[in-house]
Amino acid sequence: MTSSDDTSRTTCVVVGAGPAGLVLGLLLARAGVHVTVLEKHADFLRDFRGDTVHPTTLAMLDDLGLGERFAALPHSRVARVTVPTGSGEAVLADFDRLPLRHPYVAMVPQWDLLTLLAEAAAQEPTFDLRVRHEVTGVLREGDRVTGVELRTPDGPRRLRADLVVACDGRWSVVRRSVGLPARRHRVGFDVWWVRVPTRRDVGESLLPRLTRGRAAVAIPREGYLQLAYLGPKGTDAALRARGLDAFRAEVAALVPEVTDDVGAIASMDDVKHLDVRMDVLRRWHAPGVLCIGDAAHAMSPAGGVGINLAVQDAVAAARLLAGPLRRGTLRGPAGDRVLARVRRRRLLPTVVVQAVQRAVHARLLVPAVEGRASGPPPWLLALVRRVPVLTALPALAIGVGPRPERVPLWARRPPVDTAPPARPAGRGPRHAAPPGTDSTVARS
Template sequence: MSETTTCAIIGGGPAGMVLGLLLARAGVEVTLLEKHGDFLRDFRGDTVHPTTLRLLDELGLWERFAALPFSEVRKATFDTAGRSVTYLDFERLRLPRPYIAMVPQWDLLNLLAEAAQAEPTFTLRMKTEATGLLRDGDRVVGVRYQGPDGPGELRAELTVACDGRWSMARQEAGLRAHDYPVKFDVWWFKLPYENSTEFSLLPRFGPGKALVVIPRQGYFQIAYLGPKGADAALRERGIEAFGRDVAALVPEAAESAAALTSMDDVKHLDVKVNRLRRWHTDGLLCIGDAAHAMSPLGGVGINLAVQDAVAAATILAEPLLRHRITDRDLAAVRRRRLLPTVVTQTVQRVLHRMLVGPLLGGKDPTPPAALLAVVDKLPWLSMLPAYFVGVGVRPEHAPAFARRGPGNTSG
């Protein structure tokens, strides 16, 4: 079976959904292929940053988003010398919603999918996995897929790879990424905790161990940081030893940690930081993690992927409507988004080297007294990391053609 569309999008994550919605609101014919039958997967990024919240408002989706269950992370603090120190404070930002919303990603994706499906030029194909690229000579002209009714072909003027760090499209197109060394991995898990009323990020440190505790409604979502390649050894030690490590760092959740029953509940993330040298080839564009895998530090990967999608839609909508997409148009997306990507990855790599590495090596995590004195005297400094995490470099706004008033999501 062979079909045609103007723009084929591979992957129904935040980048793919936002790009599909925006292009459809411009009137571009879009078909999005998502290999799963739903979006229900644990430990996908659940952070919705202030710039993404602003985007939802510009798209007329804020009221629907606000109806979802979510918690607000307004600060990041750590305990030292018997007191709590705020090192990141979103409330100091001059933004209408100065916080990170912690919402299950499947709820956000369902909201975006519903809004996109209200547009007559948008088609969402669930349970449809892109299995290869279609070519006409050197040009990519669509994708091969496996769907509920068997294999098929979708021909497209432009194919956009939003299929993540293990991108099939990127690999098949021969686009090469530069990998940066990362010496740690992350293990995600949940602990029930009914008293999580203060929604701030809580890093916890011990000799050779580090956790980041994200309070959610009714539970803690926890990132355990450990040396890269330690997954097998961690699992061999078993869940009881793992639970003791967690309880030592999060004593207020010690009872819940003791109730951990299986290492199957602890999900391993192989942390990667890489970036494509070239984000496109003739007929194909990569954005989001398919173009640049980010470290989980700061939870900024989703925000950058969404910003990529907004920039791509803004730049490509007109040439797609004219059916005259060129290499120059595709290269313009990379030019627009390269600086934010490079700056963010550079900061993350510095933090890996200066903070995460020494902590996992057993270094005392207590900040120098001089630094604590500066933070006490100049509390506004907590705005700087908040801006980097919550807003970032070169934040994007919804293009005029995609904007809607409150409550009007279909135009």
């Protein structure tokens, strides 16, 4: 239990400093909302996060004034998605065919993107990021969520707020605490992440490697290869029982370019298992709480679209919530109707993307990992070779998706210097508030 001295207050608590959480925090802070983002880890330095930054997210960074700083980060660009065939490579998605500001997927370690967003948000006077603050449950008054319980370096704490937004992923503590019901979809494979140190050229990122019984996606980084190895669900124990040498041989068979480097995988402890889940909440909110991103709809890693979808959720949520949070009108039935609007806006894109992912699972990934097929059906390869313009359709689905969101005008900024900003010692500059809100910023 905590004493009253251990309880503090903010306007909005965002649980989880991933892409959705930091984008939401940044946008709300630019609206003048007091927002506190909680992250249980001490930093963002974890290998096994998604690296894909899609065209719509790149456009969002431009609108936020962060495009030039992002472009200065070490990254690679993927303009096409190809698969190996018996006669070479076949292009399945070609981003160059789309009329976009950024017709490519950028591949950048996610910790660099999160650091960029966190540093930009730190310039806003109403933003607060607290690391090593782990949410353990929610606070309630009757049937309404009024804040969160925390485990911090200084002991247990409570943080009260008008709204709690769960951005803490598919294993969301907030989601479990509230008990929101979900519809689950069966997924027939899991993913194992492993780092393979190498200086060799392994080609473009997002190049799927498919053989009978094996599948992988290779993500080149500076000095090493990040490999997502796919196998049948429920086989983690069997994979580990086969031993390190067998796993090294399977990696070499999938990515021959690093055959001489797989010996650097020191032990099976270096191979991290991801239990792939896919679901969507039937209701994304309860009084005082909202779920977005993977907390609302756990996505498959197929296509790397989960990050883009979560960021789009955050942009839509910020636009709908900023005014009510500033006015203090989220308490009560009117506030619940505002929260429900977030789900209504974002449900269709979620359902469409998950339907596409399930089709990719059924027709490509699961047959590959179960040894029933070794790539896309021949008729599909023949079709895209005969009519190359069709490769724009999967590029549109991956890079843009249904119902892309735009940054509100009140949150946009001109480009800033590419040098990383230092957090100001005092209050940052005041910016224009969203239409229909009080123009003053309440001080904490």
